[in-house]
Amino acid sequence: xxxxxxxxxxxxxxQRLTVLLEQRQGFRxxxxxxxxxxxxxxxEARPGPAARRRSLCPPPPPPSRAGRPSARRLxxxxxFAVGFTGSAFGSAAIWQYESLKSRVQSYxxxxxxxxxxxMRPQKRGDFRKQVNSWWNSLTEGQRTVTxxxxxxxFVFCLWRLPGMRRFMFTYFxxxxxxxxxxxxxxxxxxxxxxxxxxxxxxxxxxxxSSSIVSLLGCEQFxxxxxxxxxxxxxxxxxxxxxxxxxxxxxxxxxxxxxxLAAVCTKMPEAxxxxxxxxxxxxxxxxxxxxxxxxxxxxxxxxxxxxxxxxHLGGALFGMWYVTYGHELIWxxxxxxxxxxxxxxxxxxxxxxxGRSD
Numbered sequence: 001x002x003x004x005x006x007x008x009x010x011x012x013x014x015q016r017l018t019v020l021l022e023q024r025q026g027f028r029x030x031x032x033x034x035x036x037x038x039x040x041x042x043x044e045a046r047p048g049p050a051a052r053r054r055s056l057c058p059p060p061p062p063p064s065r066a067g068r069p070s071a072r073r074l075x076x077x078x079x080f081a082v083g084f085t086g087s088a089f090g091s092a093a094i095w096q097y098e099s100l101k102s103r104v105q106s107y108x109x110x111x112x113x114x115x116x117x118x119m120r121p122q123k124r125g126d127f128r129k130q131v132n133s134w135w136n137s138l139t140e141g142q143r144t145v146t147x148x149x150x151x152x153x154f155v156f157c158l159w160r161l162p163g164m165r166r167f168m169f170t171y172f173x174x175x176x177x178x179x180x181x182x183x184x185x186x187x188x189x190x191x192x193x194x195x196x197x198x199x200x201x202x203x204x205x206x207x208x209s210s211s212i213v214s215l216l217g218c219e220q221f222x223x224x225x226x227x228x229x230x231x232x233x234x235x236x237x238x239x240x241x242x243x244x245x246x247x248x249x250x251x252x253x254x255x256x257x258x259x260l261a262a263v264c265t266k267m268p269e270a271x272x273x274x275x276x277x278x279x280x281x282x283x284x285x286x287x288x289x290x291x292x293x294x295x296x297x298x299x300x301x302x303x304x305x306x307x308x309x310x311h312l313g314g315a316l317f318g319m320w321y322v323t324y325g326h327e328l329i330w331x332x333x334x335x336x337x338x339x340x341x342x343x344x345x346x347x348x349x350x351x352x353x354g355r356s357d
Contacts, residue, residue, distance in 0.1 A: 069177045071241055074234075080182040081234045085227040092223035093333040094340050099219065141213030142206065144221060148190075149202050152252065155190045156198050173248035176237040189229030191250040201252045203275070204260065211263045211270075215322070220330055224321060228258035228314050235313025239299065249307040254314035257291070261318030264288035291315065 135143065155172060158164050172191035174184040192198035213221050232254025240246055263270075268285030292315055298308035321329075 068244060069241070069246075073176055073181065074237060074241060077176070077181050077185060077234050077237055080185060081230050084186065084230050088223040088227050089220075089329055089333070090336055092219040093330075093337050095222075096217070096219040097337050097340060139210040139213075140218060141209035141211070141221075144213050144218045145205050145209040148205065148225070148252075151190050152192060152198055152202060155187075156192050156195070159191075159193050169248065173250045174233045174236060175246055175248045176240050177246040178248070185230045185233040186226065188233060188250045189226070189252050189255050192252070193250065197251055201256055204256050205252070208256075208259050208263050211267070212259050215262070215266055216326075220326075224258065224262070224318075225255050228317050229255040231317050232257070232310040232314035236307050236310040239309030243302070245302070245304070247304065249310060251307075253307070254310035257311050257314035258318035258321070260291070261288055261315040262322045265319050265322050288315070288319075 138146075155168075158172075159168055168191070170178065170180050171183055172187045174188040178184065192201065216224060229252065233249070236249055236254070264284035264287060268283060268288075270284040271281045272284055272287050273279075273281045292312065295306075295308040295311040295315070297303075298306060299312060
């Protein structure tokens with residue numbers, strides 16, 4: 001401004017100098033300061049249920065569809081749940097038949113192999129021998145769930161790859177408003193975004209593995225576990241369509257709730273404890289009642305930290321299966337196994353006749 005006043009005092013050429021000085025003044029103008037964000041109170045800074053849920057779920061991509069989906073979208077998931085459950089139990093029955101047949105045929109071969117191992121000089125410090133020793137020390141249930149845990153760890157590692165995020169979000173999270181409906185019902189059962197979420201679920205599965213496999217057997221347990229993941233996801237679909245809250249869900253909690261409910265229903269007087277509080281014990285029946293009450297309250301009150309509908313669906317399926325489903329489904333597998341046996345025998349005879357020619 002001082003330069004601008006001096007130019008006016010000389011008179012003849014004030015306009016030109018004024019323009020130049022105004023341009024100079026424009027160069028000296030200070031940059032506007034960025035607006036400071038409003039102060040956040042302690043209540044606002046406290047993380048709410050949505051923030052805690054985002055720590056367990058990945059950030060969603062931009063929505064690909066507008067509007068509320070129609071209830072007719074539940075028809076295809078329902079048919080998939082029914083078809084997959086039937087296929088799972090049918091495959092488990094055939095798997096059990098083949099497993100028993102293989103055990104009978106390999107009995108003498110295993111006895112001969114054991115005799116040869118005794119005659120051979122034993123190697124010390126053999127890593128393979130140590131792994132076999134550890135594997136043989138596990139119970140049948142622990143050996144069964146080892147593959148499930150490995151699959152969950154593998155999918156968890158896929159979430160860490162930035163280039164896989166959109167693919168993982170489409171096929172490894174379940175949401176009735178998503179483009180993919182059926183495949184996420186199964187794949188989301190093996191999907192965890194949070195390490196704590198996966199560790200907690202796998203610890204519970206490992207803890208109850210021996211009890212559930214001793215009750216059902218390896219093959220039947222796999223069928224129940226996979227079917228429980230699909231059925232609990234379908235129950236979650238129904239709840240989301242009824243409430244209009246469409247959020248992605250993932251995790252093995254629904255299937256694990258089936259395992260927990262089945263064991264607690266069959267052994268209600270068994271003593272359980274929390275890992276961090278082993279001094280407090282309670283019965284399995286009381287634990288099941290508390291879990292069902294908690295998830296029922298969460299579903300009724302609209303809590304959004306967990307998928308309470310999937311938990312309830314898994315728990316109810318586990319209670320129903322060990323009470324009625326085992327008699328209705330697994331005990332009636334004989335016609336299927338007989339048909340498979342006749343087909344195998346017929347194919348074996350045809351193959352043998354072809355070789356003799």
